[in-house]
Amino acid sequence: MRTSGIRLFALLFVLSTLACKTNKNVKQATIDDGSRFMLTAEDLALGAHHTNHVKIFGKYVTGYNYAVLQGIDRVQATAPDGGGYFIGIHATPTESPVGYPLHLLGKTLIDPPRSTSYCSGSSFSALMEAFDIILKGQEAQLDSLHAEALRMQEPDGGRREDHVKFWGKWNADGFGSDFALVQYTKMGKVIKPIQARPGDFMNISWKSGVGHSVVFLGWYLDKTGQKMVAYWSSQKSTNGYGDAVVPISRIKEVKVVRLTHPEHLFDFDVNTPVDTTIPGDSISW
Numbered sequence: 001m002r003t004s005g006i007r008l009f010a011l012l013f014v015l016s017t018l019a020c021k022t023n024k025n026v027k028q029a030t031i032d033d034g035s036r037f038m039l040t041a042e043d044l045a046l047g048a049h050h051t052n053h054v055k056i057f058g059k060y061v062t063g064y065n066y067a068v069l070q071g072i073d074r075v076q077a078t079a080p081d082g083g084g085y086f087i088g089i090h091a092t093p094t095e096s097p098v099g100y101p102l103h104l105l106g107k108t109l110i111d112p113p114r115s116t117s118y119c120s121g122s123s124f125s126a127l128m129e130a131f132d133i134i135l136k137g138q139e140a141q142l143d144s145l146h147a148e149a150l151r152m153q154e155p156d157g158g159r160r161e162d163h164v165k166f167w168g169k170w171n172a173d174g175f176g177s178d179f180a181l182v183q184y185t186k187m188g189k190v191i192k193p194i195q196a197r198p199g200d201f202m203n204i205s206w207k208s209g210v211g212h213s214v215v216f217l218g219w220y221l222d223k224t225g226q227k228m229v230a231y232w233s234s235q236k237s238t239n240g241y242g243d244a245v246v247p248i249s250r251i252k253e254v255k256v257v258r259l260t261h262p263e264h265l266f267d268f269d270v271n272t273p274v275d276t277t278i279p280g281d282s283i284s285w
Contacts, residue, residue, distance in 0.1 A: 027134060029260040030065035032195045036285070039218035039230055048242035051076050053232065057198035057217055064134060064259045065199025071129030072215060072232050075100075075122060075241060079115070082239035086116035094159050097121025097152055097171065099240070104128045105139040109167075110152040120171045120213040122234035122241055123201055124152070127181075127259070134262050141266045149270045165270060174276055175255035176213060177201040183275065185268035188257045193283045196256045202231060203255045205280050216256065219285070220245060227285055253280030 043056055051073040058069050078100040088095045093113035098121040102109045109128060117125075128150075135141075149165040162172040169179040181188035181201065188201070196202065196216045204212040214231035222228055222245075230245045238244055255278075 028063045030061050030063035030197055030199065030258060032191075032197050034195055036194050037197055037218050039220045043218065044220065044230060044243070044245060046243075048238040048244065049076070049080060049082060050243075051080075053198075053217075060218075061197050061199055064130065064262065065197055067130040067133045068126055068199035068201075068215060068259065070133055071126040074129045075125045076232075079117075079241055082234075082242050084114075084116035085118060085234055085236045085238075085240045086114060087118050089159060097167075098125045102128060102152070104131055104147070104150060105135060105142045107142060107147040107150075109150060111157065113157070117234040117240050119233045119235060120176055121152070122232075123177070123213045123215055124167065124170050126215055126232070127201070130259070131262055131265060135265065138266075143266070145270060146266060146268070149268075150265075163276075169274060170213075172276065173211060175203040175205075175278060175280065177203055177257040178255050178278060179274045179276060181257050181259065184272050185264050187259060187261050187264045187268070189260050191256050191258050193254055193256055193281055194285075197258075199259075201257045201259075203257075203280075205252045205254065206250055207252045208250070214244075217243065229283075248283050248285065251283060253282055255280050 046052060053069045053072045058066050083099045086095055096112040096114035096116055097118055098110060099112055099115040099117045101111055102125050151160060152167045153160050160168055162168050166180050166184060169184050170176040172179060178190060182190055198217050200216045202214050202216045204214060212233060214233035217230040217232060220228040220230050227248045228245050229248055230243060232243050234240045235244060
């Protein structure tokens, strides 16, 4: 009887473990309970450069955000030391939003002119890698019209300008993830900053007047009690791709977007207009 009980317990443990692993790959939007998600010092112990975003932050989410974290690790693996940060549209060769050849469901998005990257390119590449994971096996559904709308450069290798199609909207000044993922393609929704979870996309408007496109990892209180936000992106401080933790006192406002309907990748209207005058959201904490 005792042996049977042990065997039953072992079987239930295995089944529950498999269920937990399966839940991480459920093809549905990530949910939250409306509370602020806080990180611990242990969550941030690996510093700027690592490929353990799924292992560290994936345990806190299910659904599509989990795939975004997988996407981050794919991108970071192409440049373990960050790969370099560079912006300069008039440089020769021109700036490169991402430093490696990026593809989506077998379609080329960019043949990078440099091995460096910048912020909106990094967040975009994490999203595209997530699509590759979520929509695996549906390659035939991505037609040439929609594949072209997702390209990061023109067919001749030239720079795709801001506001032109998906990448141009994502890369535009302001809240690009809203422009592209919410308004243009209906693949995402805006959520309040307090609801943010690892794997959500965040556009930051700094008090200095410039902006930043990142993947949110969590809120954090440092040893002095200072309120911080942790994210992954490409920035000078991390030599390109890497995790950063900054005081929210530097932030004017943000816009947080969550991936909810990746299936619209195949049918969005490529001529949809967007409103670039939308206001940002303050961080109430």
